[in-house]
Amino acid sequence: MESVSTPNLETILAHAGCTVDPATGAVIAPIHLATTFERDADGAYPRSYEYSRADNPTRRLFETTLASLEGGASAAAFSSGMAAAMTIFQSLKPGDHVIMPDDVYHGVRVLATGTFTEWGLQHTTVDMSNLDAIERALRPETRLVWIETPSNPLLKITDIAAVARLAHQAGAEVLVDNTWATPLLQRPLVLGADFVLHSVTKYLAGHSDVLGGAIVARQTEGLFGRVRKLQAAGGAVMDPFGAWLALRGMRSLAARMRVHCENARIVAGFLSVHPAVERVHYPSLASHPGHEVATRQMRDFGGMISVEVRGGQQGAMAVAAAARVFRRATSLGGTESLIEHRASVEAPPTRTPSNLLRLSVGLEHPDDLIGDLRAALSVLDA
């Protein structure tokens, strides 16, 4: 028999959750809602499933699919991206030290500075695009360097391979929050990272109707062994229906990401020459400080844009209020475009500029998106 080469990511995605059910021949895997599984007469569990908090067939199918997309050995799925982040922190020990970006996802910052500081986890925040700053922050007790690239909401770019080299020399491991890029645009494990974190809620599930998270690991030993134990023991697991919906969403991820990227490029181009716009943060633009690294480590630049408008916070709020096609809501990665005044979501002491609007560019016709933004920005003409 001829050997079959490893399929491309688009093919893995198109077949996500499409394992033929041996009992019925159904081409889509069923949802296994059962919480408990039968033992044999001798007390053994020959099918390996015992109780759904520990393992569930639908959740496992999601986990193995995501692991293969990221090129990891294993994945653990959680009830949200933050449950995944919390589990990584819990897998460390009091006294351990974590280095995080100074613009890390707001929820991760809240968890690290609050609960986990009380619990004894130390952390330092640095500008992750500054390798010298990372080198200075590394300590003997540093266990983890946390990367988020592109970052939220300024789309700063971190050189994953360079940071992984520095961290590994110091005996630390590297986690990349890959929520904004997805494995289609960026594969951190291939670039040298040890863990990938996802908010599955965003592009992977892709329809603003599933809350989920995941951690993918390069190897099953070490820290990931503790993550896996905490997943079953703590129980913040992805539910079977969520896992099934996430797989359903992932089947169209490659097609969706193509349109997200194309629309975002068009919208960023429009905004970057608009007189009411002070600054556009999008890594495809040659003016973006991370453009060169992004071009090297990403296949495309994604669907997220931040824009600073004239008129400060009031101007930004007025533009958001005038939008019709862009919905005023937080979150990202759905088919519908969203606009958000980020500083007021994050609240003080946020460093996000008060005139910044974050756009999740959806799958609408680009003419409708640009028409909407042109009309909304015209409120600043008065």
Ligand SMILES: *Cc1c(COP(=O)(O)O)cnc(C)c1O
């Ligand atoms: C949304 C998000 C999270 C948190 O995920 P939830 O599913 O909302 O808990 C973490 N990181 C990034 C980059 C996100 O966008």
